[in-house]
Amino acid sequence: MTREKDAGDQPARRLPGALAAEVLGVLGDAGEALTPAEVRDRLDPSGTLSYSTVVTTLTRLYEKRLATRTRDGRAYRYSATADPSALTAWRMGRLLESEPDRASVLTRFVGALDEDDERILRDLLGRLDD
Structure with a gap:
């Protein structure tokens, strides 16, 4: 993950746009459409990344036409349209x-x-x- 370091060399906030780029990378590498939960699990297996943050990022990528989505029950599945x-x-x-x-x-x-x-x-x- 692309993150800045804080004064104590601890991971801090991601650089602007880094999460969106990481999400596009995960979608591109997947070879299949993914739910937000699947994206989150691939990005952050530890579970510290918020589900709502992933959903917001995926929605914005969809609005920018950098991802497509299809309904799957109550959720959507997303695929990258670009790298x-x-x-x-x-x-x-x-x-x-x-x-x-x-x-x-x-x-x-x-x-x-x-x-x-x-x-x-x-x-x-x-x-x-x-």
Whole structure:
């Protein structure tokens, strides 16, 4: 799990978006649709993760169209429609949508990339031109 450490090197809160990425990973690795309880058990066999937290996370992934769900009795079963990188891309898109001056944001973003990431981005943009 991706978590920050507190002052005593004890696990603290997850980094923003980490639980959603972990849930998508579990759904993607499962090979079958899972209930929230099954997701929770795979994420945290110790049982310290709240069931309602998992349900909320799954519902948000469903609303973002990163997961599908089908009714199974009183519960739903969820499947991933994308991998965790799609969640990051979705977040990046939402942030960009909220900015009126997209050119400045993109300029600063590209300017802050390290050499390897800049090369990857150039390669990806080059593929779009083909």
